[in-house]
Amino acid sequence: MHKIQAWGASAAGKPLAPMSIERREPGPRDVVIEILFCGVCHSDIHQARDEWSGAMFPMIPGHEIVGRVTRVGGEAKKFAVGELAGVGCMVDSCRACGPCTEGLEQFCEKGNAPTYNGTEMDRKTPTYGGYSTEIVVDEGYALRVPTGLDPAGVAPLLCAGITTYSPLRQQGCKPGDRVGVVGLGGLGHMAVKLAASMGAKVTVLSTSAAKEADARRLGAADFVVTKGGNAFERLAGKFDIIVDTVSAPHDYNAYLGLLRPRRAMVLVGAPPAAVPVQPFSLIMGGKQLAGSLIGGIAETQEMLDHCEKHGIVSDIEIIPIQKINEAYERVLASDVRYRFVIDMASLRGPSA
Structure with missing residues (x-):
C-alpha cells in the first residue's frame, strides 16, 4: 500500500x-x-x-x-x-x-x-x-x-456519455428516427449529441426557452418549450424514442403521449419520489416505459x-x-x- x-x-x-x-x-x-x-x-x-x-x-x-x-x-x-x-x-x-x-x-x-x-x-x-x-x-x-x-x-x-448512449443503442436508434430528449443538462446535452450522430432528428423538450440556442448548437433539429401552451397536444404520437434525463418531479404520462405506437421512453434521470403512471398511458399504443443504467x-x-x-x-x-x-x-x-x-x-x- x-x-x-x-x-x-x-x-x-x-x-x-x-x-x-x-x-x-x-x-x-x-x-x-x-x-x-x-x-x-x-x-x-x-x-x-x-x-x-x-x-x-x-x-x-x-x-x-x-x-x-x-x-x-x-x-x-x-x-x-x-x-x-x-x-x-x-x-x-x-x-x-x-x-x-x-x-x-x-x-x-x-x-x-x-x-x-x-x-x-x-x-x-x-x-x-x-x-x-x-x-x-x-x-x-x-x-x-x-x-x-x-x-x-x-x-x-x-x-454521462454511456448513460445516454446505452438507451439509444438499446432502442435501436437509427437514421431518420425522431428522438425526444427531455431536459438539457449534463445528461441531456450528451443525449442530443449522440442521437444526432446516429442520424436521428432530435427535438429537445425543455421548460426553459433560454436553452434553445444551445440545443440547436449541440445538434437538435427542433426545440419545444413544454411549459404552458399546447406542446403536448401538438407533438402527440410524433417520437420513436424519448430519453428522459430529468431528475425533478414531472408527469411521465404527458411524455408517454408523445410516443408513436410500440415505441419507448427511457428514464435515465431519477426523481426523488415515485411518479404515478396511468396504465392506459402504456396500454393505448403498446408503449414502453424503460430504465437504463450506464x-x-x-x-x-x-x-x-x-x-x-x-x-x-x-x-x-x-x-x-x-x-x-x-x-x-x-x-x-x-x-x-x-x-x-x-x-x-x-x-x-x-x-x-
Whole structure:
C-alpha cells in the first residue's frame, strides 16, 4: 500500500477537503493510472452528502476518470506505459454471473465494485474515486481513451456519455428516427449529441426557452418549450424514442403521449419520489416505459470509439480541485454548461 493525495468528504454534509488515502500496489493484471482529469457528476454530490443513504466515509468521489498509465502488472496486456486510459463507474464485478458474462457488469448479481463509496469484491477494501492523483484498477475495467479527442472532454463520457448512449443503442436508434430528449443538462446535452450522430432528428423538450440556442448548437433539429401552451397536444404520437434525463418531479404520462405506437421512453434521470403512471398511458399504443443504467465495459468502449469517429466530447468547464465545493453549489444551481471537469494538476501543484 502507498499513500496518495486526494480531496474528499470526512462525513456527510462536510465540505470536501484535502486528505491522503492508500492505494494498493498493482497486482499481475492491474494498471496504475496517473489521473489527469476527473468529471464532476451530480451523483458525486448526492453520495458525498449521503442523500441516498448508506454512504461510507471518508469518501473520495469521482467516477469520470481519464489519465495516463504509469505502471502495468506482469500479466497485463491491454495497456502500455504512457497510454491514456479511463475508469468509469465500476472497477470490478464477479465476472461469473449471467449479467457479467453477457457484458452487463453494471448489473452483476453479486453487486459490482463501484469506483468509490463501496468496496472491492472482497467486500472489505474500500474504493476511492478520481478526486485523487492516481488509481489502481484491473485492466479489464479500464477503458482505452481515444487519442484524437480532448482528454478533459472525454472524462464525462465515462458516465454521462454511456448513460445516454446505452438507451439509444438499446432502442435501436437509427437514421431518420425522431428522438425526444427531455431536459438539457449534463445528461441531456450528451443525449442530443449522440442521437444526432446516429442520424436521428432530435427535438429537445425543455421548460426553459433560454436553452434553445444551445440545443440547436449541440445538434437538435427542433426545440419545444413544454411549459404552458399546447406542446403536448401538438407533438402527440410524433417520437420513436424519448430519453428522459430529468431528475425533478414531472408527469411521465404527458411524455408517454408523445410516443408513436410500440415505441419507448427511457428514464435515465431519477426523481426523488415515485411518479404515478396511468396504465392506459402504456396500454393505448403498446408503449414502453424503460430504465437504463450506464453500460457494461464493452458497451462503454463502443461508446468511446463512436465518439472518436464522430468527434464528440462533453461541453465542459475546467476547474482546479480547490474550487470543488463551489462547483457543487453551482451544479445544484444549474450554473454549468454542461459538466465540470477537475484538472488534477491542481492537486499536485504548490497550492494543493
